Amino acid sequence: MAIKVPKGSGSKLGRTETVSIRLDPRLNYLCELAARSQRRTKSSFIESMLAEQIQTLVINKWRDVPYGESETFGSMADVLWHVRESQRLVSLALVAPELMTFEEQHVWSLIEENGYFWLGRWEKEKWKYSIGLNKIIRERVDEYWNDILAVAAGEKNTESLPVISQKSAKPEPEEPQDIDSEIPF
Known part of the structure; x- marks a missing residue:
């Protein structure tokens, strides 16, 4: 099925956003x-x-980063941009949390503090997970996005979000298993 993109007047490219700006007469x-x-x-x-x-333009100009390791918005565009809002928020939180609004921080805290959304492992009957770009299970965030937003808005309670327990399905392991590796018996 072909998706029709409306064309802007006089433009060969489809535009999806219009921005109004104020400029002083001289500028x-x-x-x-x-x-x-x-x-x-x-x-x-x-x-x-x-x-x-x-x-x-450097993203993390307020954060202490080793000299020469600053990323620009352009160099990180493929990481920061996604068509789904949930994935844009996840990437922003992991790449430049200092640029998040209060509302975004509130939504992010629900994701960050919930082990269900992260790769990890069981240690002494406790789920240990780490936070990072390659550690988040993005499909799970997408699956529960509307619930996450509803909890952040106060429309639902936190019990509507999934939790990790040893009785629930175990999440993916932190490191992929090599099928050729020996399995101890």
């Missing part, structure tokens, strides 16, 4: 002149300038 005029100099519309000029800034 607006200079923006118009800069756009003319490149034979572009003002919107096309602004879009290209934003894309350029995204490539060079």
Whole structure:
């Protein structure tokens, strides 16, 4: 089945978001002149300038990171962007938690504090899990996304979210098992 994407007026690319911005008269005029100099519309000029800034703007400028290890929004675009809101929130929380809104932090805390959403292992009848980009079970977050949002909004209680217990189905192991490895008897 083909998905129809509405075309923007006068554009060959389908646009899905419209953003209104306020510019002071001087900046607006200079923006118009800069756009003319490149034979572009003002919107096309602004879009290209934003894309350029995204490539060079450092994500974690407030966080202490080793010199030379700062990532830009452009370099992390494939990690940060996803079509599903749940996956965008997970990636943002793991890559740049300092950029989360209060509401996003509240939703994230429900995911972060629930072992059901994380790879881990049983240790002395307790589920031990670690948090990281490659440790989250994204399918489970998607499956319970509406419930997570409802709990965060106060519409449901936390008991509506799944829990890990030894009686429940055991989550995936932290490390994949090598099928050729010896199994002790």
